[in-house]
Amino acid sequence: MSLYITDECINCDVCEPVCPNEAIYFGELIYEIDPDLCTECVGHFDKPQCQLFCPVDCIPLDPNHLESQNQLFAKYERLTAQKNTSNSE
Structure with missing residues (x-):
C-alpha cells in the first residue's frame, strides 16, 4: 500500500528530500505522494522515511492503494x- 499526506501537513519540506523514489511533490496546497512511485521505502529502508521525519505525523497508509x-x-x-536505464543513456 502506498502512503498519502493528510491535510494536517504544515508544508515543512522535510518529507520530500528524504523520499528515495522521488514520489513526494508539492501539490496545490500541501505535499502529495504519487502512489505509482511510493514503495513505502521497501528496497531502500526498513521504514518509510517520510513517516520517520514528519513532525506532525500526517502520513498514514493509503487504503485506496493496497499493495503487499x-x-x-x-x-x-x-x-x-x-x-x-535512464542514467546510462
Missing part, C-alpha cells in the same frame, strides 16, 4: 531498473 510487500518490492525493482 511483494508488490511493493516489485515496484521498487521496476523503478530502480527504469532509473538505471
